[in-house]
Amino acid sequence: MSVPYLPGVHRGKYMRYDTAVILKRFYLCERMLVVGQAGWLPGIPYFDIKTTLPKLLWEDAMTGHALRERVFELRFPSRILETGEDQPLIDFLKSVTHAPSALAYLMVVSRLIKPAMKEAYRSYLDLADEIGDGPTYRFMELAIEEKTKHIEHLENFIPIILDHTPEAERSVAEQWFNQQKNVWEQVGGISLETPYQVEGIQAVEAFVPSEIAVREDRFIPVRFYWPDNIDATFPYGSGFQLQLRSAVSHMNEVWAVENAGFILCAFADTLGWDYIYDAARWLYDESRHCRMGYERLKSWGFEDAELPLGTYIFDSCRGQDPIYRLGMLFYFESKNIGKKIDRIKNFEKMNDRMSQHDMDFDWADETIHTSYGKTWLSALLKKRGLDPDDYTKTRDVCESLVKETLKTATPEEMEQIRGIAHRMYVKAEQLL
Known part of the structure; x- marks a missing residue:
């Protein structure tokens, strides 16, 4: 005769290890985003963007830091953060830093990467457990608010850049953006699922920032x-x-x-x-x-x-x-x-x-x-x-x-x- 037991109560979808795998992916994305935005600052001519983007990337870094620490907590005692199956996604994020212009890069950040991260965070909270994974809830809810504001800031800046960009350069930026959007869809974007193992994303060297401080003629x-x-x-x-x-x-x-x-x-x-x-x-x-x-x-x-x-x-x-x-x-x-x-x-x-x-x-x-x-x-x-x-x-x-x-x-x-x-x-x- 079997021993009776109480029924299990379902709260969160993800166990500890599954949670760590997802949060590690999010951390790696935040890391690439911080580095890319920072690297583009010398090559962005607009004063308002030069002095606003640092706040955005600092907030991304704060989120990345919280994600990283949470992964370490969940994987204790291990402190290894391997890229693993997330490599295609990280390769994509690294490759888009080599955009043909600041306009092209900011379009990808504003219209692909940050919206995807915001939605991925929201999807995660819908499926996670606020009791078991309460620490993640606190900083991820804040991250969603921040990403929403980031997108608003960038979408206010992009029309200004477009107004000061020659038609030929605008065309190049838009064409490049569409190309990246196609690759992005092949990879599967940023989500709770493992990125697709696609071919065609070429390994690129580290991005080298401009050694010329580009400035607008406003001053x-x-x-x-x-x-x-x-x-x-x-x-x-x-x-x-x-x-x-x-x-x-x-x-x-x-x-x-x-x-x-x-x-x-x-x-x-x-x-x-x-x-x-x-x-x-x-x-x-x-x-x-x-x-x-x-x-x-x-x-x-x-x-x-x-x-x-x-x-x-x-x-x-x-x-x-x-x-x-x-x-x-x-x-x-x-x-x-x-x-x-x-x-x-x-x-x-x-x-x-x-x-x-x-x-x-x-x-x-x-x-x-x-x-x-x-x-x-x-x-x-x-x-x-x-x-x-x-x-x-x-x-x-x-x-x-x-x-x-x-x-x-x-x-x-x-x-x-x-x-x-x-x-x-x-x-x-x-x-x-």
């Missing part, structure tokens, strides 16, 4: 964004001059956005996920600083066409080992952090609460960034078989690269940036 295109960049006798100024100089400097941290995107992409495979996670935050922080300066200038009444947007720091690393782009961020973070306390005090005396507020948060961010710079420069040197404590030598090379770039300033560039600063001073006096 004044310059290499050197303020006279004191190339003229040591030009005063940093006090009063409204200091306010303007600080705001313009903050806005011109767009070079740091571009550089941070470059190095996130360049060293993603070498340094791994912990680096990607830190670099995504670093990148997001730099975009916030950039917006700080821009918003202050706009609040004072300045128009975009009156504002200089320079490239010289990004330019100084052109043709160099990307380690110097990482070093360049570290160099400027450690070089300027001590000055920010004085700036905060000066703005407090001026009763400029906005500049004081921005500089105060900037200072807090840069204390984190100096740690990032030291940690990851050391890690990269160690990977290369070099002394990890020699990171200061890399920083010294960066200082030299900047000095050599400053020497290339022409009299015409000096005259131009002096004129821009003078006109901004005059306008500020009128606004006073």
